[in-house]
Amino acid sequence: MFRAARSAVSLLVLIAVLAVLWEVVKLLGGDPSEAWTPPFQWSVASDLNMPHLWDIAASFVEPAQRNGPPLGLVLVNAGIFTFREAFGGFVFGALLGLALAIVFVHSPLLERALVPYVVASQTVPIIAIAPVVVIWLQGGWLAVAVISAYLTFFPVTIAGLRGLRSPDPRALELMRSYASTSRDVLLKVRLPAAAPYLFAAFKVAATASVVGAIIGELPSGIRDGLGGAILNFNQYYVSGPPKLWAAIIVAAIVGIGFFALVRAAEVVFLRGRVAPSDA
Amino acid sequence: MTDSVVRIRGVDKTFGAGADRTPALQHIDLDIPKGAFVSLIGPSGCGKSTLLRLIGDLTQPSAGTVEVNGKTAHRARLDRDYGMVFQAPVLFDWRTVQGNVELPLEVSAKNRSARADRAKSMLALVELTGFERRYPWQLSGGMQQRVAIARALSFEPAILLMDEPFGALDEMTRERLNLELLRIWQQTGTTIVFVTHSIPEAVFLSTHVAVMSARPGRIVELIPVDLPQPRNDLTREDERYFRFITRVRERLRGREMARPGAAEVAAS
Numbered sequence: 001m002f003r004a005a006r007s008a009v010s011l012l013v014l015i016a017v018l019a020v021l022w023e024v025v026k027l028l029g030g031d032p033s034e035a036w037t038p039p040f041q042w043s044v045a046s047d048l049n050m051p052h053l054w055d056i057a058a059s060f061v062e063p064a065q066r067n068g069p070p071l072g073l074v075l076v077n078a079g080i081f082t083f084r085e086a087f088g089g090f091v092f093g094a095l096l097g098l099a100l101a102i103v104f105v106h107s108p109l110l111e112r113a114l115v116p117y118v119v120a121s122q123t124v125p126i127i128a129i130a131p132v133v134v135i136w137l138q139g140g141w142l143a144v145a146v147i148s149a150y151l152t153f154f155p156v157t158i159a160g161l162r163g164l165r166s167p168d169p170r171a172l173e174l175m176r177s178y179a180s181t182s183r184d185v186l187l188k189v190r191l192p193a194a195a196p197y198l199f200a201a202f203k204v205a206a207t208a209s210v211v212g213a214i215i216g217e218l219p220s221g222i223r224d225g226l227g228g229a230i231l232n233f234n235q236y237y238v239s240g241p242p243k244l245w246a247a248i249i250v251a252a253i254v255g256i257g258f259f260a261l262v263r264a265a266e267v268v269f270l271r272g273r274v275a276p277s278d279a
Numbered sequence: 280m281t282d283s284v285v286r287i288r289g290v291d292k293t294f295g296a297g298a299d300r301t302p303a304l305q306h307i308d309l310d311i312p313k314g315a316f317v318s319l320i321g322p323s324g325c326g327k328s329t330l331l332r333l334i335g336d337l338t339q340p341s342a343g344t345v346e347v348n349g350k351t352a353h354r355a356r357l358d359r360d361y362g363m364v365f366q367a368p369v370l371f372d373w374r375t376v377q378g379n380v381e382l383p384l385e386v387s388a389k390n391r392s393a394r395a396d397r398a399k400s401m402l403a404l405v406e407l408t409g410f411e412r413r414y415p416w417q418l419s420g421g422m423q424q425r426v427a428i429a430r431a432l433s434f435e436p437a438i439l440l441m442d443e444p445f446g447a448l449d450e451m452t453r454e455r456l457n458l459e460l461l462r463i464w465q466q467t468g469t470t471i472v473f474v475t476h477s478i479p480e481a482v483f484l485s486t487h488v489a490v491m492s493a494r495p496g497r498i499v500e501l502i503p504v505d506l507p508q509p510r511n512d513l514t515r516e517d518e519r520y521f522r523f524i525t526r527v528r529e530r531l532r533g534r535e536m537a538r539p540g541a542a543e544v545a546a547s
Contacts, residue, residue, distance in 0.1 A: 170369045173337050177363045180386040192373045272414050273372050
C-alpha cells in the first residue's frame, strides 16, 4: 500500500515537472502576449504548436461543436468506446497468444514450423494490416478488436512459452512419478509457473491493445472512439489546437489506466509468491 | 522372490550412441526386501542416481529388467507405487505447505476433505503441524525438505525413492532429519531406497548399503548393516557403527586402487 502511494506521488511529481517545463519553453520562446514578450521566437513553442496548458484544460469544458456537449464529455465517451475495443482485442490476443504458447510447448515440431511466422507477423506494420482486416470483417467493433489483438498476442506467446518452460525439470519428474496426465501438468505446474511471465506480457499487451484499437478505428471509419476523435481534431487542428492535445491526454489516460488495471490484477493474483512482483 | 519389493536383473544403462556412448551402469542385480532401507553409495558419476531413476521409471534400462512389487517399473509408476524426494525440495511457490502436500492427491483425484485430512496427518508425521498455511519460502531448508517428504508419502507409496535428500543441508539439520526419517520409516513401514555420498549417513540409516564402483557403475557389494534398531544418537557412538563405516570405506576404496585421486573423492 505504501509503495503504491509512493509510486503515485512520484508519477504526479513527474507530470508536474513536465508541465512546468512545457510552460517554461512557452515563456522563453512562445508567442508574445500583452503581459510578456518572450526573448526568443521558436516556432515549435507557438500557441499553434504548443498550446498553453490552461488552454488545453479549458478546452475540456468548452463544447466540442457549436451547441454540442463539452469536449471533456465527448472524449470520455470516446475513451470508454476505445477501451472496450482495446479490452476485446486484449482478451482475443491474450487467449490466442496463450493458446499458441501451449501448443508450442507441447509440440517442438509446430514450434519450429510456426514461430518464424509468428515473428514475421510482427514485422508487418499494423498500418498495412488494418485496412485488410477492415475489408475482411466489414469494419465495426470486431475488426478493431482483431487489429488490436494482432498487436497483443505476440508478447503473450513469447513470454508464455518461456514461462511454461520455466518449471524445474525435477518438478516435471515429480508429476511423472504421480502418474499425472499432461493436462494436470499444464494446469498444476506449467500454467502457475508461467503466471509471473504472463502478467509481464499482459502489461505490455494492455498498452499495445489501446494503440491497436486507436489505429484500427482509422480505416474502419469508426467515429465514436479516440481514433476518430484524433483524426477529426487533427484535420481541424488550426481552428482548435488544444482539442487534439486533449484527445492525446485522454488516450494516454486510457493506456495507463489499462496498464494499472492489469498491474492490480497481478498483485492480487500473485500475492504470497516469493517472486518479486515489481512492475 | 516373495517379499522382494524391487527386483533388478542384469540391468545395463548406456547414455548416448556412437562415439559418445557412455556406459553408466553395468550388470546390476539387486533385490530389495519389503520394508528395507537400502542406501546406494559410490563415487560421483557412478550411476547411483541413474539406478534410482531406473527403479522409479524416470528412465529406462538399455538391457535387463526392473520389477517392482512383481510388476514392471512402468506399471508400478502408473499404479503410484513411488514417492520421490530430490536433493532440492522442489516445492511449488504458489501453493501453501498443505497445498504442496495435497498435490499428488489432487492428481490421483481424491476428494477435497480426504486430501486435507491426509495432508494434515502427513504434516503431523514430519512435525510441521501449524505450518499448513505458510508458503514454502517462509520455511528453512530443513523444513522445506520435510514438506517434500510429507508430499512423497502422501499417497502411501510402497517405496520411497530419495536422491541425496539431505545433501544440501547443514550437518546438524541433517543428523536431526536422519533420526526423523528413521522414525517415519518405522511408523510407515515403507521401503526406502536412498542415494547418498556420505558413508556415515548410509551406515546410520540403512539395513543394507549397496556399494557401487566408478563408471561404469556396478554394485561391488551389498553390505547388510545389522546395527540394532531403533537407531538413535547412541548408535553414532557404537563401536560396530565405526566398523561398518570402515568396511564401506574400504570397499569403496578397493575398486579405486588404480586411481588414488578418485579414491579420496569417494571416501570423503
